[in-house]
Amino acid sequence: MKIAYVLNTYPLPSHSFIRRELRALERAGIGVLRLAMRRGDMPLVDPQDREEAAATDYVLDRGGRGLIAGCVGRMLRRPADGLAALRLAIRVGRASPAGVLRHLIYLAEAAEVARRCETEGAQHMHAHFGTNSATVAMLAHAFGGPGYSFTVHGPEEFDAPAALSLGQKLDRAAFSVAISQFGRSQLYRWAAFDSWARIRVVHCGIEPGAFARPEPMPSGPPRLVSIGRFAEQKGQMMLVRAMSRLRAEFPDLHLVLVGDGEMRGDLERAIADHGLQEMITLTGWLDEAGVRAELAAAHAMILPSFAEGLPMVVMEAMAAARPVIATYIAGIPELVRPGETGWLVPAGDVQALADAVADLVAQPEERLAAMGQAGRERVLQRHDADLGAARLARHVAASLAGTD
Structure with a gap:
């Protein structure tokens, strides 16, 4: 099994929990493709973060022209998926203060993410935070990419759920993850009732x-x-x-x-x-x-x-x-x-x-x-990182098998 992690800015000093989760999955023998949109502008003082930066592929490194060309090419090859993804990007963009143009950029990023998942054999996408990384994963799925899930941490997602189209992301996801029972209760507020069963609790973890x-x-x-x-x-x-x-x-x-x-x-x-x-x-x-x-x-x-x-x-x-x-x-x-x-x-x-x-x-x-x-x-x-990663992996495997 191989999972593509779709991230916005990675690594950051405050996101060590993502690094722990990735490495725990790899220790369990699961392949991980790190796909971040951009590099952070903070200095990386931890050697482990510098190692993660070296192992991460950055979508925006392809450049604006490359991303646009890739998006147009994918739309020509998969017109039905492309049209569905375009309509979704416009609908989500209209709900967001970031606007439609920003979401068309996310669409181009999503086309690249979907392409990389295909070429690297990633069977599932997982994003952290219900913000733009989850938007890109959702659009990549609409564009013919694999199914996706995402972890919601809060409080940002709870502050602006409508602007983030959080309900749509939850309802379209193979499953979603809250890091606490409180977090799950907040997601219940925005998900359709029949999506509640697909909202899981997976605690972030430490390395004992x-x-x-x-x-x-x-x-x-x-x-x-x-x-x-x-x-x-x-x-x-x-x-x-x-x-x-x-x-x-x-x-x-x-x-x-x-x-x-x-x-x-x-x-x-x-x-x-x-x-x-x-x-x-x-x-x-x-x-x-x-x-x-x-x-x-x-x-x-x-x-x-x-x-x-x-x-x-x-x-x-x-x-x-x-x-x-x-x-x-x-x-x-x-x-x-x-x-x-x-x-x-x-x-x-x-x-x-x-x-x-x-x-x-x-x-x-x-x-x-x-x-x-x-x-x-x-x-x-x-809160053992290995136990949390194993729980997440089980949810991914179940979604791939159609039993989640």
């Missing part, structure tokens, strides 16, 4: 071997780490304000923000305005070894997000035997159990966030270690 020997809880002053892209939805600005409220009572408390993004300047200004330069460190993007080192040095991971799917960083922190403070949103409560593996607080509540940190700091080291161990056992049971 990377966390085989968690470091013991560190001694010394309390230290927190937050990991993620610096963007409004991740809520890092809440951490700056919470740290300002905690400074008088816990002057030795330290927070490390791992990541980067469009909000970095705003965060740096807020940290300076609150005089928190000695309490908050920004590291930029780190490779996986660097992330594990920061988790090992911390007493807990903190994630104040306003919108999420089911964050990989929560899984990684729990695998590293660290308790988690997170917001009570999306799929997070399916993983973090208050009082057992961490704390859950309402999103957008600075005082609740500060109170949770204060409660954590008040806990003895033995209590934090026990919470970390409980979290580790829970995540290893639910």
Whole structure:
């Protein structure tokens, strides 16, 4: 069995879960064709990401003229499929703020994806995210390509389902994947009732071997780490304000923000305005070894997000035997159990966030270690990358056999 992965921009530092899934499939003996539309413009600090970039075929490398010629040639060879794909691209484009012209570009990309699937013997396409990568997979299928599936992560897809024609993508797919029960419930809102049975839950996973020997809880002053892209939805600005409220009572408390993004300047200004330069460190993007080192040095991971799917960083922190403070949103409560593996607080509540940190700091080291161990056992049971990839492969095989 060979699966074509249809991706938009790949690899990216924040998409390590895709890399894990691809490699887990390959370990299971399944062929994977990596078809990304474009390269990312972020530097790839992780050697594994650089390896993935070298193994990926980039559709836009064919150039505009090549893609148009390929699309026209395919339409001439398969006029019925071409007309169906063109009509679908126009219909989806009219529903989208990106417009019809952008979707005609997706149609040209889809023609190339369908061609590559044929020449490489890919029997199925799988996309990550219900955005333009799923659009290209859907159009490639309409253009005579193999069947497709896609994984919806959120929150982007949940913010604009109509503009993304999410319902059409779900109804036309061989099957679709949510990463949590919450995510599946959101897809139920947009799929036809007879599509519900084809909406599966496949958890994103970690590689347990990377966390085989968690470091013991560190001694010394309390230290927190937050990991993620610096963007409004991740809520890092809440951490700056919470740290300002905690400074008088816990002057030795330290927070490390791992990541980067469009909000970095705003965060740096807020940290300076609150005089928190000695309490908050920004590291930029780190490779996986660097992330594990920061988790090992911390007493807990903190994630104040306003919108999420089911964050990989929560899984990684729990695998590293660290308790988690997170917001009570999306799929997070399916993983973090208050009082057992961490704390859950309402999103957008600075005082609740500060109170949770204060409660954590008040806990003895033995209590934090026990919470970390409980979290580790829970995540290893639910989020093994190989088990998740095997589940996905079974769904693909069943769809090919007509039994899914």
